[in-house]
Amino acid sequence: MTASNAERHAQGEQWLVPNYKPQPIALVRGEGSRLWDADGREYLDLMGGIATAALGHCHPKVVSALNEQAGKLWHVSNLFSTEPQLELAKRLIAHSFADRAFFCNSGAEANEVALKLARRHFYDRKEDRFEIVAFEDSFHGRTLFTLSATGQPAYREGFEPVVPGIHHAPFNDLAAADALVGDRTAAILVEPMQGEGGVRPATPEFLEGLRRLADGRGCLLIFDEIQTGMGRTGALFAHQKYGVTPDIMTLAKALGNGIPIGAMLARDEIAQALVPGTHGSTFGGNPLAAACATVVLDELTEGGVLEHAEAMGRKLGERLDAMAKRFGSDKVVEARGMGLLRGLELHGPAADVVSGCREQGVLVISAGANVVRIAPPLVIEEAELDRGLDVLEKVLEDVLA
Ligand SMILES: Cc1ncc(COP(=O)(O)O)c(C=O)c1O
Incomplete structure (x- = not known):
């Protein structure tokens, strides 16, 4: 059960139909907006399992609803x-x-x-x-x-x-x-x-x-x-x-x-x-x-989650707009989106930004070839969002340089 990221990745390449091209980490645990891989490394989740983990990972109320129903x-x-x-x-x-x-x-x-x-x-x-x-x-x-x-x-x-x-x-x-x-x-x-x-x-x-x-x-x-x-x-x-x-x-x-x-x-x-x-x-x-x-x-x-998502979405939008402005229209086509589903369209592929963020402990995804997509859990805390976006901005500095 305690295989490493590398071992799990190799197993996937050998045993699974090759229709997905997974990133080279195996995730083993999640809590709120954080995830841990098989090597024990922690990540901040800015993609929510592709806009799915709205309440974050292992939300206590969802876990207890599932457990309660599982016994019934x-x-x-x-x-x-x-x-x-x-x-x-x-x-x-x-x-x-x-x-x-x-x-x-x-x-x-x-x-x-x-x-x-x-x-x-x-x-x-x-x-x-x-x-x-x-x-x-x-x-x-x-x-x-x-x-x-x-x-x-x-x-x-x-x-x-x-x-x-x-x-x-x-x-x-x-x-x-x-x-x-x-x-x-x-x-x-x-x-x-x-x-x-x-x-x-x-x-x-x-x-x-x-x-x-x-x-x-x-x-x-x-x-x-x-x-x-x-x-x-x-x-x-x-x-x-x-x-x-x-x-x-x-x-x-x-x-x-x-x-x-x-x-x-x-x-x-x-x-x-x-x-x-x-x-x-x-x-x-x-x-x-x-x-x-x-x-x-x-x-x-x-539970107030919609209101929180609206506020965090505004913040995310402002920060992505600022990044688009900072890097300029020759590097970034535009920032767009609504709420906590937003993208930054680049002139080139988003893949290097996705892998660069992952290497810095932040998970984002692409949408199409050139768009970096951010879709964190709706319950993400403001400090977490800021920290993740600081990492994204640094990675963009390197990739767009
Ligand atoms: C807008 C939209 N419709 C349909 C689907 C398909 O959903 P699923 O992968 O659960 O079949 C997706 C998945 O990304 C989607 O984003």
């Missing part, structure tokens, strides 16, 4: 009602536009069911609408339908033919979306802020325009809030900051603070299309995952 009931399938799943659904509905929830295990599955629901909704209404309008540089998952909706051709290479009837417009280009939405369009699928595609917020006019387009042309509007939801932008859901409401929303990542769970939320009239037998998941909304997610939602909405 793990799994019975969705052929039975379970208390944690219904408690979670009740809270998600109370805090959102939605009337109904469907639970699954990941972001891709949440988007998969959202897209299927859009098609099925129009099938029931005997309208020949099956097309999806999505956006360039988007990321929606790795199942074939969600991969087809993802607006980054590199992810599709070798997996074609993709699901037909999906069109991509440039992000934030309302006129281009307008030209693609027609009488065959079932839904427009969009991230209020693109995450993997480079931490790119939608403009208010764009999201408002998509809502108008969907209403005017009679299709549905789906917001993929898998990365932006659950307090990441300082609001519970990013669309609340824009004042634009979707018909369907998908969540995953921070919903369970790291335990696998995804959700699709929809208005009642739309959700009705998924009659018995149309869709399902063995593990979806499993008692263990739902018990954790319930605590996450309670902490965000009643």
Whole structure:
């Protein structure tokens, strides 16, 4: 059990399918915004397991919810009602536009069911609408339908033919979306802020325009809030900051603070299309995952975490803006983002900054090739954030020199 980073890394290279390219450390323990590797080295976490560990690692309330549920009931399938799943659904509905929830295990599955629901909704209404309008540089998952909706051709290479009837417009280009939405369009699928595609917020006019387009042309509007939801932008859901409401929303990542769970939320009239037998998941909304997610939602909405995330997000934004200014536009394209999901776009690859920070004990990630992405636990303390950003700034000095 006490293998070193180097041994674990070598084992991964030998035993695992080589689809990931992990960093050369094995993480063994976490607490709050800190992590420890197999060699006993401590790291400050400014990436939160890719915007997932919203309450930090091993949050005591999530740990006790998981332990308590583990001693009660793990799994019975969705052929039975379970208390944690219904408690979670009740809270998600109370805090959102939605009337109904469907639970699954990941972001891709949440988007998969959202897209299927859009098609099925129009099938029931005997309208020949099956097309999806999505956006360039988007990321929606790795199942074939969600991969087809993802607006980054590199992810599709070798997996074609993709699901037909999906069109991509440039992000934030309302006129281009307008030209693609027609009488065959079932839904427009969009991230209020693109995450993997480079931490790119939608403009208010764009999201408002998509809502108008969907209403005017009679299709549905789906917001993929898998990365932006659950307090990441300082609001519970990013669309609340824009004042634009979707018909369907998908969540995953921070919903369970790291335990696998995804959700699709929809208005009642739309959700009705998924009659018995149309869709399902063995593990979806499993008692263990739902018990954790319930605590996450309670902490965000009643425990002051959203307010803290908003304040820390402002601070993060100010510091990244200052760095962009300091290094100048010939080195840094721009700083952008919302709340505690922000990026610094460089003119060159972000990989050296990511590895340089790691060597200095701070974990950040990239978003696309050139964007350094910062997405710490929402509970990160101000002094920790400052310390991590001091390291980032020093590493940028070296890499951009
Ligand atoms: C916006 C968005 N949608 C969907 C997904 C896919 O989620 P998962 O990896 O849980 O399938 C991701 C993952 O990064 C995401 O950021």
